[in-house]
Amino acid sequence: MSVHKDAKRITTQVLHEMKQSGERIAMLTAYDFSMTRLVDQAGIDIILVGDSASNVMAGHETTLPITLDQMIYHASSVVRGAKRALVVVDLPFGTYQGNSKQALNSAIRIMKESGAHAVKLEGGREVRESIERILSAGIPVMGHLGLTPQSIYKFGTYSVRAKQEEEAKLLREDAKMLNDIGCFAIVFEKIPASLAGEVTASVACPTIGIGAGADCDGQVLVLHDMLGITQDFSPRFLRRYSNLGDQMLDAIQNYVSDVRSRDFPSKDEQY
Numbered sequence: 001m002s003v004h005k006d007a008k009r010i011t012t013q014v015l016h017e018m019k020q021s022g023e024r025i026a027m028l029t030a031y032d033f034s035m036t037r038l039v040d041q042a043g044i045d046i047i048l049v050g051d052s053a054s055n056v057m058a059g060h061e062t063t064l065p066i067t068l069d070q071m072i073y074h075a076s077s078v079v080r081g082a083k084r085a086l087v088v089v090d091l092p093f094g095t096y097q098g099n100s101k102q103a104l105n106s107a108i109r110i111m112k113e114s115g116a117h118a119v120k121l122e123g124g125r126e127v128r129e130s131i132e133r134i135l136s137a138g139i140p141v142m143g144h145l146g147l148t149p150q151s152i153y154k155f156g157t158y159s160v161r162a163k164q165e166e167e168a169k170l171l172r173e174d175a176k177m178l179n180d181i182g183c184f185a186i187v188f189e190k191i192p193a194s195l196a197g198e199v200t201a202s203v204a205c206p207t208i209g210i211g212a213g214a215d216c217d218g219q220v221l222v223l224h225d226m227l228g229i230t231q232d233f234s235p236r237f238l239r240r241y242s243n244l245g246d247q248m249l250d251a252i253q254n255y256v257s258d259v260r261s262r263d264f265p266s267k268d269e270q271y
Helices: 012-021 033-041 068-081 100-114 125-136 149-155 165-181 193-202 244-260
Strands: 025-029 046-049 086-090 118-120 141-146 185-189 207-210 218-221
Touching: 012 025, 012 086, 033 046, 033 068, 046 068, 046 218, 068 086, 068 100, 100 118, 100 125, 125 141, 125 165, 141 165, 165 185, 165 193, 185 193, 193 207
Parallel strands: 025 046, 025 218, 046 086, 086 118, 118 141, 141 185, 185 207, 207 218
Antiparallel strands: none
């Protein structure tokens, strides 16, 4: 029996119950109203307004350039389209690291101005104070461990994290800490599947994997990647569920051709 089938709105409590019952959590990104309506109707449990908007919406090489104002704009658009899914918003780079007061102010702006339901932060012990301060204001927080794209210049690579025992030990400790201080869920990005499964079994909060194997409590992908709209990104963890990029290109080329040949608009398409 699905614990969330009749849920009018997915909440952090529903997600906790899904973990308890072994029901998998489906999460996708979205950044605008029209796509959100489709994602929501399809039955997605969590919509992440990801700072990946920096890449897929704005064309930046990394997630670093996107601003808090831009994230709020995207989040507001998504909230207007989501009737059922829990909407989680990434705190962008530079809005929470090293300053817990700024972190709280950033999270409050997102909640007040966009109407979203929760925020997500990258990192473990180094952002503990920021997370605790946000939680103290009653704002739900999703953690994010493993590959943390906002730290790309520190790591210098997007390769798999926590393969060595030392880093794996830190990840275990950080996951326990995030769980214990009250994060409602944790994203694991690009870590060994065995480690993700082990940590998932050891924490009470749901875990969401992206390139972290099948034993996480849920999975997340970037919408434009799994739909085949972005076509120059093919990591091992990505399954393309459609080739919308090709279909869209074909449709637009047909439109151009019909306009040039005066086939469009026809007599039936004018007043």
